[in-house]
Amino acid sequence: MTRTLVIVGHGMVGHRLVEALREKDVTDQWRIVVFAEETRPAYDRVALSSYVDNWDADSLSLAPHDDDAVELHLNDQVVHIDRDNKVVRTTSGRVQSYDALVLATGSVPFVPPVPGRDLPGCHVYRTIEDLDGIRATVEAAHSSGRHAGMVLGGGLLGLEAANALRGMGISPHVVELGPRLMPLQVDEGGAGLLKRLVEKLDLTIHTGTSASSIERDGDRLIAKLSNGVELDLDVVVFSAGIRPRDELARSFGLQVGERGGIIVDQACRTSDENIYAIGECANLGGMVYGLVAPGYSMAEVVADRLLGGEAEFPGADMSTKLKLLGVDVASFGDAHAKEEGALEVVVNDAVAGTYAKVVVSDDAKTLLGGILVGDATKYPMLRPLVGRPVPGDPVALIGPAGGGPELTLPHDAQVCSCHAVIKQDIVDVINSGEAVDVPGIKACTKAGTGCGSCVPLLKKLLSECGVEQSRALCEHFDHSRADLFEIVRSTGITTFSELISRHGRGRGCDLCKPAIASILASLDNGHVLEGEQATLQDTNDRFLANLQRNGTYSVVPRIPGGEITPEKLIVIGEVARDFGLYTKITGGQRIDLFGATVDQLPQIWKRLVDAGFESGHAYGKALRTVKSCVGTTWCRYGVQDSVSLAIELELRYRGLRSPHKLKSAVSGCARECAEARGKDFGVIATENGWNLYVGGNGGFTPRHADLIASDVDTETLIKLIDRFLMFYIRTADRLQRTSTWIESLEGGLDHLRAVIVDDSLGICADLEAAMAKHVDNYADEWRGVLEDPEKLARFTSFVNAPGTPDPTISFREERGQKVPVLLGVPSFSGAENQAEVSR
Amino acid sequence: MTPVCELSVLQPDRGVAALLPDGSQVAVFLTSAGTVHALGNIDPFSGAAVLSRGIVGDRGGVPVVVSPVYKEAFELTTGKCLDDPSTGVPVYPVVVIDGVVQVGSP
Numbered sequence: 052m053t054r055t056l057v058i059v060g061h062g063m064v065g066h067r068l069v070e071a072l073r074e075k076d077v078t079d080q081w082r083i084v085v086f087a088e089e090t091r092p093a094y095d096r097v098a099l100s101s102y103v104d105n106w107d108a109d110s111l112s113l114a115p116h117d118d119d120a121v122e123l124h125l126n127d128q129v130v131h132i133d134r135d136n137k138v139v140r141t142t143s144g145r146v147q148s149y150d151a152l153v154l155a156t157g158s159v160p161f162v163p164p165v166p167g168r169d170l171p172g173c174h175v176y177r178t179i180e181d182l183d184g185i186r187a188t189v190e191a192a193h194s195s196g197r198h199a200g201m202v203l204g205g206g207l208l209g210l211e212a213a214n215a216l217r218g219m220g221i222s223p224h225v226v227e228l229g230p231r232l233m234p235l236q237v238d239e240g241g242a243g244l245l246k247r248l249v250e251k252l253d254l255t256i257h258t259g260t261s262a263s264s265i266e267r268d269g270d271r272l273i274a275k276l277s278n279g280v281e282l283d284l285d286v287v288v289f290s291a292g293i294r295p296r297d298e299l300a301r302s303f304g305l306q307v308g309e310r311g312g313i314i315v316d317q318a319c320r321t322s323d324e325n326i327y328a329i330g331e332c333a334n335l336g337g338m339v340y341g342l343v344a345p346g347y348s349m350a351e352v353v354a355d356r357l358l359g360g361e362a363e364f365p366g367a368d369m370s371t372k373l374k375l376l377g378v379d380v381a382s383f384g385d386a387h388a389k390e391e392g393a394l395e396v397v398v399n400d401a402v403a404g405t406y407a408k409v410v411v412s413d414d415a416k417t418l419l420g421g422i423l424v425g426d427a428t429k430y431p432m433l434r435p436l437v438g439r440p441v442p443g444d445p446v447a448l449i450g451p452a453g454g455g456p457e458l459t460l461p462h463d464a465q466v467c468s469c470h471a472v473i474k475q476d477i478v479d480v481i482n483s484g485e486a487v488d489v490p491g492i493k494a495c496t497k498a499g500t501g502c503g504s505c506v507p508l509l510k511k512l513l514s515e516c517g518v519e520q521s522r523a524l525c526e527h528f529d530h531s532r533a534d535l536f537e538i539v540r541s542t543g544i545t546t547f548s549e550l551i552s553r554h555g556r557g558r559g560c561d562l563c564k565p566a567i568a569s570i571l572a573s574l575d576n577g578h579v580l581e582g583e584q585a586t587l588q589d590t591n592d593r594f595l596a597n598l599q600r601n602g603t604y605s606v607v608p609r610i611p612g613g614e615i616t617p618e619k620l621i622v623i624g625e626v627a628r629d630f631g632l633y634t635k636i637t638g639g640q641r642i643d644l645f646g647a648t649v650d651q652l653p654q655i656w657k658r659l660v661d662a663g664f665e666s667g668h669a670y671g672k673a674l675r676t677v678k679s680c681v682g683t684t685w686c687r688y689g690v691q692d693s694v695s696l697a698i699e700l701e702l703r704y705r706g707l708r709s710p711h712k713l714k715s716a717v718s719g720c721a722r723e724c725a726e727a728r729g730k731d732f733g734v735i736a737t738e739n740g741w742n743l744y745v746g747g748n749g750g751f752t753p754r755h756a757d758l759i760a761s762d763v764d765t766e767t768l769i770k771l772i773d774r775f776l777m778f779y780i781r782t783a784d785r786l787q788r789t790s791t792w793i794e795s796l797e798g799g800l801d802h803l804r805a806v807i808v809d810d811s812l813g814i815c816a817d818l819e820a821a822m823a824k825h826v827d828n829y830a831d832e833w834r835g836v837l838e839d840p841e842k843l844a845r846f847t848s849f850v851n852a853p854g855t856p857d858p859t860i861s862f863r864e865e866r867g868q869k870v871p872v873l874l875g876v877p878s879f880s881g882a883e884n885q886a887e888v889s890r
Numbered sequence: 891m892t893p894v895c896e897l898s899v900l901q902p903d904r905g906v907a908a909l910l911p912d913g914s915q916v917a918v919f920l921t922s923a924g925t926v927h928a929l930g931n932i933d934p935f936s937g938a939a940v941l942s943r944g945i946v947g948d949r950g951g952v953p954v955v956v957s958p959v960y961k962e963a964f965e966l967t968t969g970k971c972l973d974d975p976s977t978g979v980p981v982y983p984v985v986v987i988d989g990v991v992q993v994g995s996p
Contacts, residue, residue, distance in 0.1 A: 526949070526950065557947075558903070558923075558946075558947050559948070560945070561944075561947065561961060564947060585901070586902065586904040593943060598943075602938035602939050848907065848909075849906075849915070850918070851894045851909060852908075860939075
């Protein structure tokens, strides 16, 4: 390592520079030292408003630089630059020499000079700390029963801030000086629809006006608008744009723009050839870019230059697609038809709540830009076509689905604008066989790993390249699980043998048999061990218990919501003691009893069923538990009764067979003690009702669940969950958890929301009816076994010696409980050693 | 030959375990094609005596039982493991006489 790069600032763009340089610098030419004023490392500021969902700052974290070549100094601001000797000094007194210096100091929020703007209760909106401050103000107001807020600024950032306030239970006034919302991105028609849609969420929009003063009146703030309106408020958030942080550059003689920003050339170099500036602090070609994508491009340019490359700023794609307050908004290319002679084609569907505009050249042959409000599903296909020929009639591009021409992208069209990946790059990795699916493309090219809006396009490219995305269940069925579900549902077939003889081939296998058994069970075909169904089940379902490594099973009685009486707890203890079972508390708030042999299972369950327990389905691809925190009944902070809801949900969905296991949780307040966002469906109480989150996952690929509905009452909540679960059961692949299922849906979470919240497919009543049928037909599986001598007879160790224990099973003791002795494995030489080691 | 059970007790494609006089265990299967097979019950990968609890089916037309522990497939006629041909389980001769399934020595 011969040279030192010093980076001032560790925001998203500074972070990207470190990542980009480390990736390209294969010979380790550069050591990187980063000084950051903030106390926390870079995080995803673009997703800042999601911080309100869980108040978990970690969920915004960017990947840490786990690298010896990178030093990160937090809370240590660079205050002096000695350009002649190429040395910087920081607030802590640290002195660091550099070979190259990059200023990535970002921006500060612009606060208009309104009298009263510094009063307590007035905030800006940029950092996690700002949101913590807003939260403190809002909670103080809530405690006196008040909920009034104002956001100054109706642009992209202003609406983000309004969204964050809504997440805190406030429906704010939004004040925009311009004539409409989002004046930079959206035209009058689009903004009109946007205004109507957000007003439905109880936002009050004031356009063409500004705040002329803010005064404190007791606990409240009184804001006077220039149009004469007076607002009585608890919290004010300024979110009216940004100003580049160029003071360091200014102080040490670097050239800055008239309206701010450190002037840089196409290589992002400042007036000092050893100093670069990137991101929101830079002024490139007279522009200061407030979006992250151009900042990332600048970081890539500098990384290339530091390694001797000739990269230049490729120009900024100011295209935007985002979901603001639940409303899709996208704007791309020449959205305002500024080019001479540009023609606009508009489809404004006030009934559906969608607005779409494309801008084309004067001869209607070239696409120049466009705006989409309410439905942005066409964005990933349209944006890459900017500057290219329009196939056919422009109106067909935005007309109703199905009517448009089949669009094919040219090879050099940019597919992923976050990572600047063009179609050819993607086609290359597909054709070379490096990538055979969407995750493969993501790994090879990074496409689709930023905002994700191009993922549908990646799927399309795969099929364009002839990559068959086989969805066949296994060698015995060419159909996907979803197709087989529909076949079984519509034909009324009730046995595997009929299904495979009519729609498959061969005898079946360990893939298709349990999958079909699950489908039959989801469609309520009686007990899972009835007749032929028993032969389809994996061993867990066959013995209604969980197979452990030594051939014994574990037993988990259902404890709905984790609530249990002392008497029942004692029964579990007595059963465990009497059968000598190893006992452990599970993560799902229940108790697992290990070491039962097949012939013990009915005896154990007889005792449990007599005491009022029923199967916990820990063995099944089915609902496991609905975990809960203790809720309002006991907790000083709870806002809803989480335990009662958890019990209601667990009892409603118990026994529901699904493509994979289902876990749930209910938290009684935003502190989220039940960890609901790690579940397939999680519920978090709000002051006004419940927030529903879906698609969370622990395991190999942990993922937080996404908010799909907020502030709903219990009845609505249950309807939504009914629909969510049934839609999942009908359409997911075998062993596909809800998280990957949602990702695999064309349109992802938005599509799911459309189907289960807005009933876009008109199937909600059917989904609810299917769930009602499940609820009505539920019966405890273990009681079913105990009451049927034929089923009971299958729970024997040996067909010719029932009651004789399996001689291979033996136990030893550890911490006062029995645990399995590892078995000798005859055909493996290492196995005996293994047993000794663990002894 | 040890009689283990009546054929009528066996459900197609669902195994049972039987204990032989020497203390060894066999997994006995009646396939949906009507054939009867007996294999060693101990899964060589886990050491657990559980092969009788595996799912019976076919892989590429070859009748197999799949171990419920780590899901390796064993050929019903030869005991050979299709996922790792270097290992397998013993095959026991099996006959049905007067409706009674009888198992011999491997």
